[in-house]
Amino acid sequence: MSKQKTKYITIPSKTILPERxxxxxxxxxxxxxxxxxxxIKAVEDxxxxxxxxxxxxxxxxxxxxxxxxFNLLTKVYQPTxxxxxxxxxxxxxMTTTQINKAGIARTFQNIRLFKNLSVAxxxxxxxxxxxxxxxxxxxxxxxxxxxxxxxAHRRALKLLSIFDMQDMADVRAGSLPYGAQRRLEIVRALxxxxxxxLLDEPAAGMNPxxxxxxxxxxxxxxxxxxxxxxxxxHDMSLVMNICEGICVLNFxxxxxxxxxxxxxxxxxxxxxxxxxxxxA
Amino acid sequence: xxxxRLINLKRVEARRIYLTYFVVILAYVICxxxxxxxxxxxxxxxxxxxxxxxxxxxxxxxLVVGIxxxxxxGHAGFMSVGAFSGVATAILMQNFIPFAPVRLAIAMIIAAxxxxxxxxxxxxxxxxxxxxxxxxxxxxxxEIIKSILNNFYLGVDSGGLQFSMLSDTTRLLQGGRLIIRGxxxxxxxxxxxxxxxxxxxxxxxLMIVFNLVSSRSGRAFMAIRDDRIAAESIGLDITRYKMTxxxxxxxxxxxxxxxxxxNYSTIVANKFDxxxxxLILVFVVLGGQGNMLGGIIAAAVLTxxxxxxxxxxxxxxxLYAIIxxxxxxxxxxxEIKEFLNKLNPFRKKEEAE
Numbered sequence: 001m002s003k004q005k006t007k008y009i010t011i012p013s014k015t016i017l018p019e020r021x022x023x024x025x026x027x028x029x030x031x032x033x034x035x036x037x038x039x040i041k042a043v044e045d046x047x048x049x050x051x052x053x054x055x056x057x058x059x060x061x062x063x064x065x066x067x068x069x070f071n072l073l074t075k076v077y078q079p080t081x082x083x084x085x086x087x088x089x090x091x092x093x094m095t096t097t098q099i100n101k102a103g104i105a106r107t108f109q110n111i112r113l114f115k116n117l118s119v120a121x122x123x124x125x126x127x128x129x130x131x132x133x134x135x136x137x138x139x140x141x142x143x144x145x146x147x148x149x150x151x152a153h154r155r156a157l158k159l160l161s162i163f164d165m166q167d168m169a170d171v172r173a174g175s176l177p178y179g180a181q182r183r184l185e186i187v188r189a190l191x192x193x194x195x196x197x198l199l200d201e202p203a204a205g206m207n208p209x210x211x212x213x214x215x216x217x218x219x220x221x222x223x224x225x226x227x228x229x230x231x232x233x234h235d236m237s238l239v240m241n242i243c244e245g246i247c248v249l250n251f252x253x254x255x256x257x258x259x260x261x262x263x264x265x266x267x268x269x270x271x272x273x274x275x276x277x278x279x280a
Numbered sequence: 281x282x283x284x285r286l287i288n289l290k291r292v293e294a295r296r297i298y299l300t301y302f303v304v305i306l307a308y309v310i311c312x313x314x315x316x317x318x319x320x321x322x323x324x325x326x327x328x329x330x331x332x333x334x335x336x337x338x339x340x341x342x343l344v345v346g347i348x349x350x351x352x353x354g355h356a357g358f359m360s361v362g363a364f365s366g367v368a369t370a371i372l373m374q375n376f377i378p379f380a381p382v383r384l385a386i387a388m389i390i391a392a393x394x395x396x397x398x399x400x401x402x403x404x405x406x407x408x409x410x411x412x413x414x415x416x417x418x419x420x421x422x423e424i425i426k427s428i429l430n431n432f433y434l435g436v437d438s439g440g441l442q443f444s445m446l447s448d449t450t451r452l453l454q455g456g457r458l459i460i461r462g463x464x465x466x467x468x469x470x471x472x473x474x475x476x477x478x479x480x481x482x483x484x485x486l487m488i489v490f491n492l493v494s495s496r497s498g499r500a501f502m503a504i505r506d507d508r509i510a511a512e513s514i515g516l517d518i519t520r521y522k523m524t525x526x527x528x529x530x531x532x533x534x535x536x537x538x539x540x541x542x543n544y545s546t547i548v549a550n551k552f553d554x555x556x557x558x559l560i561l562v563f564v565v566l567g568g569q570g571n572m573l574g575g576i577i578a579a580a581v582l583t584x585x586x587x588x589x590x591x592x593x594x595x596x597x598x599l600y601a602i603i604x605x606x607x608x609x610x611x612x613x614x615e616i617k618e619f620l621n622k623l624n625p626f627r628k629k630e631e632a633e
Contacts, residue, residue: 074513076509095512096509096512096513097512097515097516097517097518100512100513100514100515101515105513105514106513108509108510108513112507112509112510112513113506113507113510114502114503114506114507114510114511115506115507116502116505116506117499117502117503117506121499121502122503124496124499125496125499125500125502125503125511125514125516126514126515127496128496128499128500128514128515128516129515129516131496133495133496135492135495135497135524138491138492138495138496138497138498139487139488139491139492139495140491141491145495149495152496170291170292188514189513189514191514192514192515
């Protein structure tokens, strides 16, 4: 594909689907977000507003800056320009840990599980901030330790059962099959009770039937928890099926935003993915 | 029914924990009977307390190296902080608390507190670093602690505690006593450490470490060890948990230091040098990182071994090194591990499930 400057199509509304959550404030607002990495503007002028219960797809060719956007949202990188408002609060200067406490949980493109911990412990580790007992209770095994541990274990099993993984609770996470590891990452992210869930290529490396299963699970999660989800995905059937709004990135710029139907027929998107027709 | 629920052997970790407690208690009972019936030689009897101290050191370092995943090369430094503060406390209390075990217990607690403070202060700069850099800086801090204690003078007289650095300028009044004498260390220590005290300290440190590991803090330590970025993404405070593990480990090392020091009549800072730090690290690595029982056994074997090899006089350290290498190779061999696994009494149960 040539490196000609892509035409930008601006979409009038900031929220992808404003009518859906019109009565409530959006969960996430990015305004003119940008970052320069090693002299290259990896992401520039990124504007995105996500409604409280919206599923948004973030798509684009490889190297378009999708994962960089996730890293900006979770403050793995601090943005050089622009602001991120999470639940109406400016996240400027926050760390990744604080971002999670404020309500964003994520999964990773290359799976990052706690490999030597059991499946249940992976989930319970994510519930750490909900548990309140101190070290003394832990060392002396006081009643509040037992109460909270039992409650956490129950909740972990409940979360695992969304993905039919409750039977694997005692298995070491590193020895799980690939698909289960991906699902466990989602469960772990959910265990932190986020208001916004970021999924980085959840279907990567899955076969069509596994992808279909994953799609159902994501829908189920969305219905159960009523949270917003942003997902990066190359599997178009998945994106077009479950996303209510789609944002397309290319060379660090948003080239289109809209509903799945609009995106499918958008000339700029087709050009970004397939290249421009050679003019005779 | 209640007993069965109390000791739930279904989980692999639980089995390992109770096996560790069981082995330690069994070893204590055997050693205690042997030493009271004089089957144990007097040289071996004299080693019981240092072995206990080294076992506690091994458990303590395992918390940092095995559970928290940070390589610390200055652990003997915390041991010496505990040794000096513990012994000084014991000497100061000599007239107030005549009952030795209580004095020992208080001395160990004070030692743990001082070592924890040292651990906290050192942790502030050290825990900002990662991997090899962290290891090298802990090494440096271990040496710094040694130099400070080598130049530290502490005395007591009717006016209270007096201390000075570099040279003795405490100017004690008549009847005062200089407790810590710089490079001369502390001498005239009452030997109040006993084997049962060592055993109790070991059991307490095992309880602290095991209960901590199976709590939310322990999960956080291991999560951070396995994947720091993922741990941040689920909202764990990396620095806080690393510091917790480091300080806890330093405190245990301090208590072990007090136990160790009060088994001798004289203690000097040079005893706790780089070699001691490495020796403790060898216990942990040989026993398997994160494996408390392994570390404890390694501590016992590697403390007794040099004594047993004394008959070979000149070849002693050579043989020690060769045995160490062979043990390292053997414990990391898959076939031998498989063989040991066959001997595991719980193995059949696991298959039956």
